Amino acid sequence: MTNDTWGAVRDQIRKSVGNNNYTAWIEPLGFERLDGSVLRLVAPTNFIGSWVTQNYSDVILRHCTAAGVRADRLECIVANTAAAPAPKAAVTPAPVAARKPAVAVNADLPGAALDPRFTFDAFVVGKPNELAHASARRVAAGNAVGFNPLFLYGGVGLGKTHLMQAIAWELQASQPHLRVLYLSAEQFMYRFIQALREKDTISFKQLFRSVDVLMVDDVQFIAGKESTQDEFFHTFNALIDQGKQIVISADRSPADITDLEERIRSRLQSGLVVDLHPADFELRLGVLQHKMAQFRAQNPDLAVAPGVLEFLADRISSNIRVLEGAVTRLFAFSTLVGGEITLDRAQDCLADILRASERKLTIDEIMKKVCEHYNLRMSDMVSARRTRSIARPRQMAMYLAKKLTPRSYPEIGRKFGGRDHTTVLHGVRKIEELITQDSQVAEDALLLERKLES
Numbered sequence: 001m002t003n004d005t006w007g008a009v010r011d012q013i014r015k016s017v018g019n020n021n022y023t024a025w026i027e028p029l030g031f032e033r034l035d036g037s038v039l040r041l042v043a044p045t046n047f048i049g050s051w052v053t054q055n056y057s058d059v060i061l062r063h064c065t066a067a068g069v070r071a072d073r074l075e076c077i078v079a080n081t082a083a084a085p086a087p088k089a090a091v092t093p094a095p096v097a098a099r100k101p102a103v104a105v106n107a108d109l110p111g112a113a114l115d116p117r118f119t120f121d122a123f124v125v126g127k128p129n130e131l132a133h134a135s136a137r138r139v140a141a142g143n144a145v146g147f148n149p150l151f152l153y154g155g156v157g158l159g160k161t162h163l164m165q166a167i168a169w170e171l172q173a174s175q176p177h178l179r180v181l182y183l184s185a186e187q188f189m190y191r192f193i194q195a196l197r198e199k200d201t202i203s204f205k206q207l208f209r210s211v212d213v214l215m216v217d218d219v220q221f222i223a224g225k226e227s228t229q230d231e232f233f234h235t236f237n238a239l240i241d242q243g244k245q246i247v248i249s250a251d252r253s254p255a256d257i258t259d260l261e262e263r264i265r266s267r268l269q270s271g272l273v274v275d276l277h278p279a280d281f282e283l284r285l286g287v288l289q290h291k292m293a294q295f296r297a298q299n300p301d302l303a304v305a306p307g308v309l310e311f312l313a314d315r316i317s318s319n320i321r322v323l324e325g326a327v328t329r330l331f332a333f334s335t336l337v338g339g340e341i342t343l344d345r346a347q348d349c350l351a352d353i354l355r356a357s358e359r360k361l362t363i364d365e366i367m368k369k370v371c372e373h374y375n376l377r378m379s380d381m382v383s384a385r386r387t388r389s390i391a392r393p394r395q396m397a398m399y400l401a402k403k404l405t406p407r408s409y410p411e412i413g414r415k416f417g418g419r420d421h422t423t424v425l426h427g428v429r430k431i432e433e434l435i436t437q438d439s440q441v442a443e444d445a446l447l448l449e450r451k452l453e454s
């Protein structure tokens with residue numbers, strides 16, 4: 001067995017155990033060696049090792065056998081945490097194809113069932129996603145076409161697929177006669193290639209033009225693929241001409257997808273284009289609370305010490321998939337060991353995810369971006385000058401430093417030319433206040449934050 005074989009086995013395991021379990025338990029495991037018939041894997045913590053051995057031995061060994069590797073026992077070795085780098089896998093998004101099954105609501109359309117977890121009820125709404133959520137709701141109401149196409153975009157794990165499938169669920173419940181097709185752009189391409197190979201593009205066109213609602217996920221995938229783009233364009237036009245609804249998602253806006261034909265870009269922009277912003281603290285906390293309530297409904301004994309969820313919301317990345325993986329593991333931990341989940345226990349159990357989520361952004365980078373934005377020199381950030389054209393950007397940089405790094409007020413003050421912590425506090429408060437009163441400041445803050453987090 002090699003690392004590559006283990007990689008392939010892991011992909012198969014994902015299909016058996018689902019994405020959340022995969023992220024929480026399987027993805028952090030590394031292949032160590034095969035000793036006779038004993039498969040040795042490396043786990044980042046003792047807890048993960050023993051949980052995996054108890055709960056996932058069978059499935060892991062079964063998939064090994066299917067891959068031609070003879071192993072009848074699993075042993076997890078704990079990595080030397082001091083030396084081991086944070087396992088990147090813990091936050092690496094899954095390959096698109098593996099995460100996005102072809103899904104159709106109607107039996108005669110290609111695909112299986114929608115993910116039962118991806119409903120509007122399970123979607124936590126916050127400032128970063130409220131517009132996307134409201135637009136999705138509007139489309140799901142299925143009234144006369146309002147936004148066509150609805151184009152949802154945003155970074156990894158921010159809920160695009162969840163929202164698209166929520167639309168499909170809702171339409172299925174309220175208007176079961178509608179033919180709704182959800183699939184990834186990759187699957188669209190493979191179906192098209194298959195049709196070409198089988199010289200049956202007529203059936204392909206008939207199928208795709210017979211739907212009432214077409215949802216295509218990760219459309220950036222077709223960039224640079226000429227004939228697929230061409231076919232997509234014709235399908236798109238045919239459906240729009242018939243007044244059918246189209247919902248598209250991508251990891252960036254139509255304007256930012258390179259290698260996309262101009263006519264497609266403008267078609268994609270012709271409806272409503274909405275982005276999902278990275279989850280902020282409140283949304284992350286909301287998701288954690290929602291998950292805790294769900295878990296508690298089945299396990300009333302779950303006890304989480306005050307401050308633990310806030311700590312996780314603060315420390316774990318804005319990717320909600322990673323956040324979900326973390327709570328899945330944490331709650332499993334609580335069922336295994338019993339008792340309250342304290343801060344110490346949470347830190348221990350999620351050490352690898354916390355390490356991987358550590359914010360790398362430095363105050364220098366923030367100052368640099370702010371200077372570029374306002375056309376100032378770095379020396380202005382640390383100088384004693386207090387004219388507004390310099391003081392405001394400096395306060396903006398302080399505000400961003402507080403928001404985007406774990407640095408304290410005194411630490412930030414030191415970076416800004418040895419200023420007192422009360423000066424920093426005042427600067428941060430000033431920007432917070434201005435954000436609510438002055439749309440230009442609010443826009444600057446949002447733009448800078450996005451640039452810094454991208």
Ligand SMILES: Nc1ncnc2c1ncn2[C@@H]1O[C@H](COP(=O)(O)OP(=O)(O)OP(=O)(O)O)[C@@H](O)[C@H]1O
Nearest residue numbers: 093122123124155156157158159160161162320321
């Ligand atoms: N607002 C939310 N409330 C509850 N769960 C959410 C929310 N946003 C995302 N999630 C959950 O996070 C996980 C990732 O979401 P999803 O697959 O929709 O992301 P995505 O934007 O399509 O990511 P990718 O770009 O990787 O395809 C899912 O399990 C989803 O249920």
